[in-house]
Every structure is written in C-alpha cells, then in structure tokens.
Amino acid sequence: MRKRSYLFLGAGGVGGYYGALLHLAGHPVCWLVRSDAQLWRTHGLLLESRGQRWRIENPEVYDSPADLPAADVVVVAWKTTSNQFLPEVLPRAVPSPNTPVVLMQNGLGSEEDAACVLGPNHPILGGLCFLCSHKVGPGHIRHLDYGMVTLASWSPTGAPTGPTPIAEQIAADLASAGVEVSVSPDLVLSRWKKLVWNIPFSGLCVALRTDTRKLVQDPSTRALARDLMREVQAGARALGRCIPDEFLDYMFELTDRMTPYAPSMQLDFEAGRPMEIEAIYERPVALARKHGAEMPRVDCLAQLLRFMEGHRSR
C-alpha cells in the first residue's frame, strides 16, 4: 500500500525535522521553503540529531506555492508570524476539501487562521510539538532534544472532538517514523496546557536575557513563573478546561531537570526575527478576557516583549 504523502509548509526546526523522519520512514514528503530551494536541491537535507546524521539527497523542495504537488496531508510548520501567508498558500497547497491540514505551531489561533481560508468544515488538526530543534542553515536541521507530538482535531465551536480517525492515522505515521506521539481528545485543553510552560519560560527568557535554569533557581522568577502559570490555568478554566495544580508542579519538575534551554522565542529575538507574541501571549489574553478571565501578568509580559521587539538594537 502506498504510504501517505506529506507536504510541509516550512522546513525549519519543526518541518525539517518531522518531514525528514517521515521521509526516512518511506513516506513521500515535500517541502515549501521561503528561499534557498536551489541550495536544498543541490546539497540535500542534513539532519543532525543527538550525535547522529542523516542526509536526504534530492529532497523535493519548492519555493513557489503555484508548483506544489497534491499531498495527502498538509502540515503548516512555519512560525505563526508567517500566518499572513496562509490565504495565499493554503488554497494552492490543499488539493481537496478532504485533505487534512495539521497546524504544527505554537500558541493559540492557528487552526482558526487556517479555517478562515479553508472554511469551518475542512479537516483541521493541531499538532503540538515539544522539541528543541532549529535550522542551522538551508537544508541543515539540528535536533537537540525531545520531539513529542500531540495531535488533536479542531472543531469550529472549540468543543472536544474526542480522538478522531484522521488524528489516529497521522499519529500512526509519525509513530512509524520514530516520533513519540499521542492523540488528544481536546485540542483546546492541549493548547492551553502547552501554554502553561510556554508563557512563563519563553517570555521571561527573552525579557530577562537569561535561561530556564536561572529562572527556576531564582526565587523571584520562580514565584513569577508560577503566578503566570496560574493565570494560564484561570484562562483555561474560563474556557471550561481544568488544568490541575499537579500539572504546574510537573512543569517545574521538568524544567528543574532540563539542561538550561533557550526557547525558540529567544532564538527569534536574538536573530532579529519577529517573535510569536501574538500567538503565545496576545491571543490567549484576548480569548480569556472574552470569557471573563483576566491574565494581567501575562499581558504585562506581552507588552514588555512588544517593546523589546520594536527596540531590538538596544
């Protein structure tokens, strides 16, 4: 039986990594890249992961949405800061109204961005990636640690879909490629649970120009991280989702054990790229407020990050 084919929009730390693993597992995989397509074709795709190296010769790489072939699954794997290109790209990338589209992105609202283009009845999924991986250069991906994916189907009302067949199928493909993967019955809950870590640690690393280790070891920022987590918990609660206190404790345990780590937002900041402030901070704050919950510390951090993004030379 022919294996499902995958089109990755974006070939950075996420799209380059999972795309390469699916390719190595025998799936037809192609990528849309923003630039350097010719370099990719000439030099291939090099994946480094924990001391091992894989080279994919002649990867199927495109730099124009007009040229994209029809794939069975489309994965949006660029940063949310590029989602303004979805209206241009998705109609060309998605061959049929039944082609599942997986948003492997941070924060909130990606699935809604896709649904604005594809309509609310299109099969849309969220893919939550817990990994440390980044693009070193064109066609060169360095995977440092982790790699777990949580998949969940999106619904226009936000109601939990339960584990859907399409989520199970894509999960099976990823699992066969060696990815630790789980299917969540409730995308909203999963996205907010991911924010419990992302909101304190991504923003504080940038705002204080530090790393996760120093943040959890300093009593002030450890307390602040917990306060920020509690606001995320309250936001989720306003949406009818319960994140237990034990989950917050677990996030601290994980971070205590982690090698000091620079979240992707910090790499973006240092490289002069836009940060995912809207997806990770502003959308959660606005959504929680719409449902009656304030997240004032999260809002404060978001505004600090906005200032920093606009005054990066300092």
Add this chain to the structure above:
Amino acid sequence: MRKRSYLFLGAGGVGGYYGALLHLAGHPVCWLVRSDAQLWRTHGLLLESRGQRWRIENPEVYDSPADLPAADVVVVAWKTTSNQFLPEVLPRAVPSPNTPVVLMQNGLGSEEDAACVLGPNHPILGGLCFLCSHKVGPGHIRHLDYGMVTLASWSPTGAPTGPTPIAEQIAADLASAGVEVSVSPDLVLSRWKKLVWNIPFSGLCVALRTDTRKLVQDPSTRALARDLMREVQAGARALGRCIPDEFLDYMFELTDRMTPYAPSMQLDFEAGRPMEIEAIYERPVALARKHGAEMPRVDCLAQLLRFMEGHRSR
C-alpha cells in the same frame, strides 16, 4: 530670631541639594555622610544647578552618628535601601521627643520605619521630592531639574492629619530657601499619587533599559504604563483614597513634555547599587493586598526587577 537648624542623614542628590539650599538661606545645616567626611571638609560642598554653581566651604559634616549635634529638624535623606541603619542612627540623631523627623524618601513605609524606632507619638513627616539631582562625587551635587517638595505629617492610623503647624513651619523654611513646596493634608494620598508615576516609569526604564521618552512613545509600554497606574489607583482606592483619572492623564502629559529621563532607580541599577524595589513596589503590593486589592502587573514588574538585581552582571 535664630533660624531652625537642620540635620540631614545622607548627602546625595536629595540631602545634598536641599541641605545646601537651606544653608545658603542662612539655616544652620549639618550632614551625616556614610564616608568621605574628611574630603567634604577639605573641599567643601559644590552644588551645580542649571548652569550655576555654589560652593559651601567647611560644611558641617559627620561620619559617625555618635558625634552628631542636636538639630531642630532631622531629615532622613538617604535611600530607603539604607533604612536598616535607622535603629542605630535615629536615637543618636534625634535629640528630643519633640524633634520633627522628615522622611525625604521614595515609596511607602519610611515613616513606619522611623516610628518603629521613635515610637508612634513622635512627630514624623513625609517629604516627597520631585527632583532630578544626584551626587557626582564626595561633596559634589548636580541638580538637573525640578525640585518640588510636598510635606505631610504622618499619623499612626494612616488617617489624614490635615496641614499641621510643624509641616507649615518646615515648608516655610524650604520656601525661604527657594524651594517650591506644598503642605498636603493627607500623607497616604500624597505617597500613592507619587507612586502613580514612580511605579511605571522607574521599573520599566530599568527592565527595558530605556528612557521615559521611549516608554511613552511606544504604544505597548504606554498602554502598560497606564495599566500599572490603574493598579496604583486601585491600591489607593483600597486604602480609601481617590486618585482621579485626570491625574493619570496629567502624569502622561508631564512625561510627554519631559526631557528623556533616567529615574534614580535606573542610576542605582547601572551603578550596581541596591534598588528601592521594596519601598516602591513590594510594600505597595503587600499593603494593597492586605486591604483587598491586587496589583498583579506591579507585582510582576517587582519580580523582574528582583531577578535583575540578583543577576546584574548579564
């Protein structure tokens, strides 16, 4: 009639400036300094103010609390971060239970610190200084701008005292020395009104390594400054004090017109000195909480500042 004599504890931007003005107006003035007393005596006190220079030869300067002469008024003019020395210094500096003690300090709680040493019935006043002035070196004070003082008597219950005779007398002395001065009937209200500016602008200048001009010109930090001011307003309200919205507008108008300005907290941070985080942030947050009001953004900013103070080398 002999003019009232003044003892200033601290001879930096506040004590050096107002002490010099009172001296030049004919008041007997002496200073307690932490170090360099001999240098002061040898070289005198040089005050630079808006292009003018005054030199006071042989200023009466002490470096040991044991040697201090009896003065009619004692002014605490060091930073709140030195208030741990009040129990050692005040009993030696204050000659009688009727000697008024004026706390020319930032934030909240200075009068309570003094009352812990002198007892709740001692005449204690708050002196709120709106000025840009700093010590360039031993005996060398540079006054840049402003200089207004608001005086108010402290009461153990926090109830407004109305304008007291002693506040009026000290105000008259300062006025005769050329200081723009007013007497407030309500110290608590005056201190919280001062926080309306101090809380957003001192902390944000440090946290974002920027100046007041950039903060008010950036839409994110302008909004954040207003949110922080609203929390101060809510804190004051919990204490039964009304700060009208127009006062917040006025603080923005002032800041819009100001020359870009580095608040004293920023000078402290850059010079490696402790910052007045407790007086300006932590005490207001704790007091408001005790009275049922949360100040989450102020708390967030305080925790960021604490981290920065502890990791200053970065």
